[in-house]
Amino acid sequence: xxxxxxxxxxxxxxxVTLRSWLFTHxxxxxxxxxxxxxxxxxxxxxxxxALMRLELATPAGDVMSAETYNKTFTFHGVVMVWFFLIxxxxxxxxxxxxxLMIGARDVAFxxxxxxxxxxxxxxxxxxxxxxLLGGVDTGWTFYTPFSTMFSNSHVLLxxxxxxxxxxxxxxxxxxxxxxIHTMRTxxxxxxxxxxxxxxxxxxxxxxxxxxxxxxxTLALIAxxxxxxxGIFDPALGGDPLLFQHFFWFYSHPAVYIMVLPSMGVVxxxxxxxVRRRIFGYRFMVxxxxxxxxxxxxxxxxxxxxxxxxxYAGIVFSILSFVVAVPSAVKVxxxxxxxYKGDIAFGAPMIYALGFVGLFMLxxxxxxxxxxxxxxxxxxxxxxxxxxxxxxxxxGAVMAYLGGIHFWWxxxxxxxxxxAWARFAAILMFLGFNLTxxxxxxxxxxxxxxRYHEYPAEFGLLNVLxxxxxxxxxxxxxxxIGYFLWSLRHGERAGPDPWGAKGLxxxxxxxxxTHNFTRPPQVDENGPYAYAPP
Amino acid sequence: xxxxxxxxxxxxxxxxxxxxMVGLSAVVVLGVFITMxxxxxxxxxxxxVDRSGESHREMGIELAWTLVPFALFVGIFAWSIVxxxxxxxxxxxxxxVYVVGKQxxxxxxxxxxxxxxDTLHVASGQPVRLVMTSQDVIHDVxxxxxxxxxxxxxxxxxxxxxxPTRTGTYDLFCAEFCGTDHSRMRGTxxxxxxxxxxxxxxxxxxxxxxxxxxxLFTRFGCAGCHDxxxxxxAPRLDGLYGSTVPLADGRQVVADERYLHDAIVLPASxxxxxYEPVMPSYKxxxxxxxxxxxxxxxxxxxxxxxxxxxPR
Numbered sequence: 037x038x039x040x041x042x043x044x045x046x047x048x049x050x051x052v053t054l055r056s057w058l059f060t061h062x063x064x065x066x067x068x069x070x071x072x073x074x075x076x077x078x079x080x081x082x083x084x085x086a087l088m089r090l091e092l093a094t095p096a097g098d099v100m101s102a103e104t105y106n107k108t109f110t111f112h113g114v115v116m117v118w119f120f121l122i123x124x125x126x127x128x129x130x131x132x133x134x135x136l137m138i139g140a141r142d143v144a145f146x147x148x149x150x151x152x153x154x155x156x157x158x159x160x161x162x163x164x165x166x167x168l169l170g171g172v173d174t175g176w177t178f179y180t181p182f183s184t185m186f187s188n189s190h191v192l193l194x195x196x197x198x199x200x201x202x203x204x205x206x207x208x209x210x211x212x213x214x215x216i217h218t219m220r221t222x223x224x225x226x227x228x229x230x231x232x233x234x235x236x237x238x239x240x241x242x243x244x245x246x247x248x249x250x251x252x253t254l255a256l257i258a259x260x261x262x263x264x265x266g267i268f269d270p271a272l273g274g275d276p277l278l279f280q281h282f283f284w285f286y287s288h289p290a291v292y293i294m295v296l297p298s299m300g301v302v303x304x305x306x307x308x309x310v311r312r313r314i315f316g317y318r319f320m321v322x323x324x325x326x327x328x329x330x331x332x333x334x335x336x337x338x339x340x341x342x343x344x345x346x347y348a349g350i351v352f353s354i355l356s357f358v359v360a361v362p363s364a365v366k367v368x369x370x371x372x373x374x375y376k377g378d379i380a381f382g383a384p385m386i387y388a389l390g391f392v393g394l395f396m397l398x399x400x401x402x403x404x405x406x407x408x409x410x411x412x413x414x415x416x417x418x419x420x421x422x423x424x425x426x427x428x429x430x431g432a433v434m435a436y437l438g439g440i441h442f443w444w445x446x447x448x449x450x451x452x453x454x455a456w457a458r459f460a461a462i463l464m465f466l467g468f469n470l471t472x473x474x475x476x477x478x479x480x481x482x483x484x485x486r487y488h489e490y491p492a493e494f495g496l497l498n499v500l501x502x503x504x505x506x507x508x509x510x511x512x513x514x515x516i517g518y519f520l521w522s523l524r525h526g527e528r529a530g531p532d533p534w535g536a537k538g539l540x541x542x543x544x545x546x547x548x549t550h551n552f553t554r555p556p557q558v559d560e561n562g563p564y565a566y567a568p569p
Numbered sequence: 570x571x572x573x574x575x576x577x578x579x580x581x582x583x584x585x586x587x588x589x590m591v592g593l594s595a596v597v598v599l600g601v602f603i604t605m606x607x608x609x610x611x612x613x614x615x616x617x618v619d620r621s622g623e624s625h626r627e628m629g630i631e632l633a634w635t636l637v638p639f640a641l642f643v644g645i646f647a648w649s650i651v652x653x654x655x656x657x658x659x660x661x662x663x664x665x666v667y668v669v670g671k672q673x674x675x676x677x678x679x680x681x682x683x684x685x686x687d688t689l690h691v692a693s694g695q696p697v698r699l700v701m702t703s704q705d706v707i708h709d710v711x712x713x714x715x716x717x718x719x720x721x722x723x724x725x726x727x728x729x730x731x732x733p734t735r736t737g738t739y740d741l742f743c744a745e746f747c748g749t750d751h752s753r754m755r756g757t758x759x760x761x762x763x764x765x766x767x768x769x770x771x772x773x774x775x776x777x778x779x780x781x782x783x784x785l786f787t788r789f790g791c792a793g794c795h796d797x798x799x800x801x802x803a804p805r806l807d808g809l810y811g812s813t814v815p816l817a818d819g820r821q822v823v824a825d826e827r828y829l830h831d832a833i834v835l836p837a838s839x840x841x842x843x844y845e846p847v848m849p850s851y852k853x854x855x856x857x858x859x860x861x862x863x864x865x866x867x868x869x870x871x872x873x874x875x876x877x878x879x880p881r
Contacts, residue, residue, distance in 0.1 A: 102749050175746050181723060182706040182748060186672075270724025271852070273835070276707055277722070310612075313623075319631045341709070342720045343727045346657040350650055357642035361635060368634045371601055374608035376620045381613070389605065396601060400594040407645055409652035410587055413716040416709060416744040480587070481573045482713025484744045487752035491740065493572055 044548040061146035067132035069153050077119040084112035089505040092498045097489040105488040106173040113176025118201050125297035129439045130236050136540035137230050139221025141550040144214040152207045159201030166193040180268035180279040184260040195254045202247045209243030212236050223558035230563040234321050235300025238328040242289045250286035284335035292331040298435030302388045305442050306370055308536035309385035310377030313564040316369045323362030330359040340411045349408045356406035363399050383457035387438025390465040394430025419479025422472045430468055445533045449546045450526030456518040464511035470504025537565050577715035578732040659730035663698035667861040670708035670721040673754040683773040687756040691733050692766035698730040704857045709745035720745050726827045733760040782866025804841045810868040815842040829864045
């Protein structure tokens, strides 16, 4: 008897019209919609980055005007933070995998999930409109009173775009929390959840609690800019530092919105490649929650030289060291997981190891910035730029791409070219380091960030950085090629091409619309029940 | 490869800490990297090696690598705080220079009335305290060779201090994004020997900042109310600077530069106890550099009669 004839169609085969995609309630299709949109924004932000590296290849401002340069780095920041990094893992991999991993047929609120995507697209349209009309030059941080009273660019349009996309985050967070609480399959207790699900839980909490503060702050900017209500501008009786407190109260937790999901992804990648239980599962869970909670208490480390008091500097410094502890624990646990493993070095593992290395360097340099006395010299220089790119691009983007490679067979049912994928991962690692490591040196030597022109002594370091960006850009383009190739020519994957554990590998690749033909059950072996070899 | 000079007393201490942390980081990175490499080779797929057994000391291992980093972090924190408190505490004998940032230039005013644009002359070995404000958006004074940086805000005074140790000229950058020509808002700090600096001050002296402030005090009609013989009931200003002022709302504030500045532009916010809030705001009528001159004048007003308090 042929089972396949009675099997439900895969989610990809279940309707092929545009309508069946744009009005879908299937979390997997919504994940694909997000993936297409954020890929578009990633390359848009990448073009802005390439233009900046082109300008900075020489000390003089010879490629574009200062005003255009300022608009370029602002656009790069706004697009990469709100339209790529924040939605990247949660809205694509999270949407696709969360219900599969807990054995559910969908998220708790499928219509709300689709609505979140439309909100994201609406926010994106405002941002693109702003670009087409001439851009905005405040930096992604919108510091007042420059943004409210002095900038002559399209601040309001951008602020509205970010305001809208913020609600997309909030609703996604809400949806995930309810899904995890109410839709776990039989036997899926809290401490049997895969770490990726835990990271989605942590990140959803942060999205729901922090993003409203951003929305409020942006609304206040609009009020001051439109109606001259004195909130942030001292000339109107306001306080510019108040803005920075509000902004970083959101934007520091937002850093964890970007990096927590990547930690979850990497835990899955490593355990599957090593075929071994994660070392210290409970400590990995506690560290996710610890980061999510303490992450709310460290915003003032962005303001050590902004004019806050000496004592505030001391308090925020020690809290920033505290939040680094759980991250260190995670790095040690990933390393320990390799011990006595059965280690394969496929593309996902190369991405995961690349993540651990780059994240570690980003984290360690974060300690330099948490040490308030050192921060005085280093803040607002390229040292900070390099530091957060190690976390955001070296960390979050590497993990995102590693995750895409790992779950690609599940998402599409096809296998890509392993050789090309490894080559791209290694090229990306090298290109990344060549781009951003020189920026640590430039920053330690005192090169300020957001400089269109710079003194000639920083020339060599910037040439290296620009050269690295060419490698990095090529490495980002490669996957488009071999992924598209695999869609047509790739081998069929089968349910579990990696020999990985986890409920998502128990169903077909690609999964049917409602994920499982019968609800899966989970036993006491937990999420990483790899048999000893 | 470093080309950044150490030109202040902070630079050596901060660099020592910086390079210590570079060393510690290198140890951690190498440790993790070598461990990974050993595991990766030893336990690679297809190699026959004993993989049996689970660790029974998980709890101890986890606690160890939670607590050891934390203890290390506390040590680094303590070291940095010692330096930080020093960096935030100017000595009482520091020479004050007033700084006004505006899109996109720096204005420096010495107490002797010497005014400079985008260049600051200081003497080596002498502590200098910069008292800074902005005419428009947020700027930031950053002198990498001194390892000092401080945002310059509109509507309030911030300060930083340093002791230059090496003569020479050093870059001064604006380090807070302030609009179109942010990257051109650069200046130079000229560190001279004390003798050269004294000569420079003498040749560039004009009416002192306080003398200019005294003229402004008259021109803006401040004396009309604040003169002791005035009919208006207004606070007397002799010897005010550095004293403690009881406010109408019950608080007490020290009459420092910030207080004097705010009393001129936002007189209603901190009304001295016993006085009616009748003073008009001079917010849009006096530029920041003139306010600095007025503050400089208020700081010395009454000193010839009351020498009781020390200028900071």
